[in-house]
Amino acid sequence: MKAPRVWSWIALTLGLLYFFLPLIGTIEFSLRKRRGEYSLDAYRWVFEDPKFRETFSYSVVMALFTIVVGVLIVVPTAYWVRLKFPRLRPLVEFVTLLPLVIPPIVIVFGYIRLYNTSSFLPLTGTASGTNLLLMMGYATLSLPYMYRAVDTGLRTIDVRTLTEAAQSLGANWPTIIGRVIMPNVLVAVMSGAFLTFAIVIGEFVMAALLNRPAFGPYLQLIGANRAYEPAALAVIAFSITWICMGLIQLATLLTRHSRPPRS
Amino acid sequence: MSFLEIEHLEKSFGSVRVVKDFNLPIEKGEFVSLLGPSGCGKTTVLRMVAGFETPSTGSIRIDGRDVVSLRPNQRNIGMVFQSYALFPNLTVAQNVAFGLKVKGVKVADRTARVAEMLRLIGLEGYDDRYPFQLSGGQQQRVALARALAVQPQVLLLDEPLSALDAKIRVSLREEIRDIQRRLAITTIFVTHDQEEALSISDRVVVMNGGVAEQVGQPFEIYNRPSTRFVAEFVGTLNLIEARVLDRDSGRIGIGSREASLGRPLTSDRLTLGIRPEALTLGRAADRDMVLEGRIDDVHFLGSVIRIQATVAGERVMLDTFNRPGTPPPAPGQAAEFSVHPEDLLVLEGERSP
Ligand SMILES: Nc1ncnc2c1ncn2[C@@H]1O[C@H](COP(=O)(O)OP(=O)(O)O)[C@@H](O)[C@H]1O
Numbered sequence: 115m116k117a118p119r120v121w122s123w124i125a126l127t128l129g130l131l132y133f134f135l136p137l138i139g140t141i142e143f144s145l146r147k148r149r150g151e152y153s154l155d156a157y158r159w160v161f162e163d164p165k166f167r168e169t170f171s172y173s174v175v176m177a178l179f180t181i182v183v184g185v186l187i188v189v190p191t192a193y194w195v196r197l198k199f200p201r202l203r204p205l206v207e208f209v210t211l212l213p214l215v216i217p218p219i220v221i222v223f224g225y226i227r228l229y230n231t232s233s234f235l236p237l238t239g240t241a242s243g244t245n246l247l248l249m250m251g252y253a254t255l256s257l258p259y260m261y262r263a264v265d266t267g268l269r270t271i272d273v274r275t276l277t278e279a280a281q282s283l284g285a286n287w288p289t290i291i292g293r294v295i296m297p298n299v300l301v302a303v304m305s306g307a308f309l310t311f312a313i314v315i316g317e318f319v320m321a322a323l324l325n326r327p328a329f330g331p332y333l334q335l336i337g338a339n340r341a342y343e344p345a346a347l348a349v350i351a352f353s354i355t356w357i358c359m360g361l362i363q364l365a366t367l368l369t370r371h372s373r374p375p376r377s
Numbered sequence: 378m379s380f381l382e383i384e385h386l387e388k389s390f391g392s393v394r395v396v397k398d399f400n401l402p403i404e405k406g407e408f409v410s411l412l413g414p415s416g417c418g419k420t421t422v423l424r425m426v427a428g429f430e431t432p433s434t435g436s437i438r439i440d441g442r443d444v445v446s447l448r449p450n451q452r453n454i455g456m457v458f459q460s461y462a463l464f465p466n467l468t469v470a471q472n473v474a475f476g477l478k479v480k481g482v483k484v485a486d487r488t489a490r491v492a493e494m495l496r497l498i499g500l501e502g503y504d505d506r507y508p509f510q511l512s513g514g515q516q517q518r519v520a521l522a523r524a525l526a527v528q529p530q531v532l533l534l535d536e537p538l539s540a541l542d543a544k545i546r547v548s549l550r551e552e553i554r555d556i557q558r559r560l561a562i563t564t565i566f567v568t569h570d571q572e573e574a575l576s577i578s579d580r581v582v583v584m585n586g587g588v589a590e591q592v593g594q595p596f597e598i599y600n601r602p603s604t605r606f607v608a609e610f611v612g613t614l615n616l617i618e619a620r621v622l623d624r625d626s627g628r629i630g631i632g633s634r635e636a637s638l639g640r641p642l643t644s645d646r647l648t649l650g651i652r653p654e655a656l657t658l659g660r661a662a663d664r665d666m667v668l669e670g671r672i673d674d675v676h677f678l679g680s681v682i683r684i685q686a687t688v689a690g691e692r693v694m695l696d697t698f699n700r701p702g703t704p705p706p707a708p709g710q711a712a713e714f715s716v717h718p719e720d721l722l723v724l725e726g727e728r729s730p
């Protein structure tokens with residue numbers, strides 16, 4: 115074996131250890147609730163906790179709404195910018211990056227100031243109003259990922275010519291976006307959607323400050339009060355992320371027309 | 378009044394006028410080509426007809442109705458693009474059905490129409506293929522079927538063959554022309570390839586710098602170009618400088634020879650344009666204008682022998698038909714060439730670079 119090969123193997127092994135050791139440690143720890151033997155007791159406890167089910171389903175529903183709203187905002191915007199204002203693209207890209215620069219805590223304090231019960235739009239006065247606010251906050255947080263994913267998807271098609279072809283066939287804007295643009299960026303939208311899902315499931319700051327029963331604050335609560343269950347929760351959360359990644363791959367595979375052309 | 382009427386059409390992008398006073402009446406069922414070098418404004422004219430660009434001034438009427446204020450999706454115009462522009466997520470059948478679906482045509486009628494269109498373009502049985510599974514020529518035929526499925530009033534094609542191989546380009550252009558004739562659909566075809574334009578059009582519009590320099594049948598454009606640009610752009614043309622010896626009688630000098638054009642002239646210098654097929658090697662009975670020169674190169678192409686020669690200091694090219702009894706001339710040899718004065722294109726004014 116040649117020397118460079120040895121070094122690449124060492125690098126790979128170190129990388130894998132760095133990645134997997136904490137994971138294995140966590141899994142191992144989560145199984146040790148019963149003294150002296152491995153068991154799924156911690157998991158059983160988690161799944162039997164009604165708070166887990168409540169907060170988790172709350173977050174899932176929030177994530178789904180966030181995805182829908184995010185797609186409805188981002189796809190037409192990215193499309194329109196590409197079609198009509200290509201010069202504005204760097205600016206729009208910069209704006210979509212802002213949520214990475216501005217801490218969520220600033221955003222949420224801004225929300226609370228703007229929409230408190232004595233404001234012109236007292237959203238925080240009701241549960242559904244606060245949910246709406248939280249969802250908008252989530253949509254903002256996922257904006258950088260969603261926009262980039264969709265914009266990359268749009269780059270793979272000739273947006274302008276396809277739009278004109280559809281127009282000359284009599285299509286109006288909703289038809290063009292719904293039947294031509296959306297299906298062709300679907301894989302990109304999916305990957306944006308799964309990233310959004312992962313973000314929303316784990317988000318803590320906004321949900322905690324808006325005092326909504328989301329999964330993030332629950333995770334924090336359990337982490338502060340119990341020993342083995344947080345590890346089990348971490349493993350569950352991690353699995354969800356991985357399932358999301360797998361679904362992205364699956365979506366790519368299942369889209370027949372996006373296979374590369376035969377050479 | 379013509380079916381499609383373009384009058385005083387102008388378009389400026391910022392301060393640049395890219396289409397200038399463009400006028401073109403097109404009869405129903407006519408096949409008209411816009412021919413010109415890249416950047417002369419062909420696509421811009423087409424896009425104004427389609428509704429993708431708004432004219433700065435001028436009018437476009439289809440069947441008596443002014444369409445300038447209509448949006449592209451209200452114009453009932455079929456468009457075929459150089460890049461095919463098939464919807465990648467839809468199958469061949471779904472692509473062809475797209476316009477029908479948008480119009481709200483019933484499923485049964487739609488299916489029948491799609492089948493009819495696929496038969497028309499010779500792609501029966503390709504219904505369920507995706508665009509990426511087709512060759513370029515097949516994709517462009519699907520694009521044509523898609524545009525025609527909705528029975529547009531006018532069909533617009535913007536360099537539809539430019540992305541294809543030479544061989545398919547020729548066969549597909551014949552196919553397009555054939556389909557156009559069968560459906561008798563009014564068509565504007567944009568190309569920068571003069572052979573393409575001449576071979577399939579009822580009329581050709583030669584454009585230069587946003588201006589329609591000449592509009593006419595291919596035979597007319599080729600044989601009686603009205604401007605110097607048209608003469609040089611369409612077909613191969615040998616250019617020979619001549620001195621005017623006597624304006625009134627039309628006597629001119631070419632190299633050491635003199636000849637008469639038999640018509641009065643207006644300037645002192647002029648350029649003679651001679652098509653390769655109008656120039657004959659040696660003297661011929663009815664070709665009484667004789668030039669002398671030297672043969673540079675001979676290409677035997679089978680039915681045609683292409684000869685490169687120098688006449689009066691200019692490089693010229695001529696084609697003669699092969700005859701079994703006459704072997705081709707040898708390069709380097711001095712020779713006489715003859716031409717019928719009526720076959721000469723007299724180009725007065727400055728020679729373009
Ligand atoms: N949207 C546009 N903005 C600015 N200039 C344009 C635009 N479209 C075309 N042009 C200019 O107009 C001229 C004619 O273009 P075009 O109609 O595409 O020419 P052709 O199709 O004959 O090659 C070119 O010089 C081109 O640069």
Ligand SMILES: [Mg+2]
Pocket residue numbers: 416419420421536
């Ligand atoms: Mg063009």
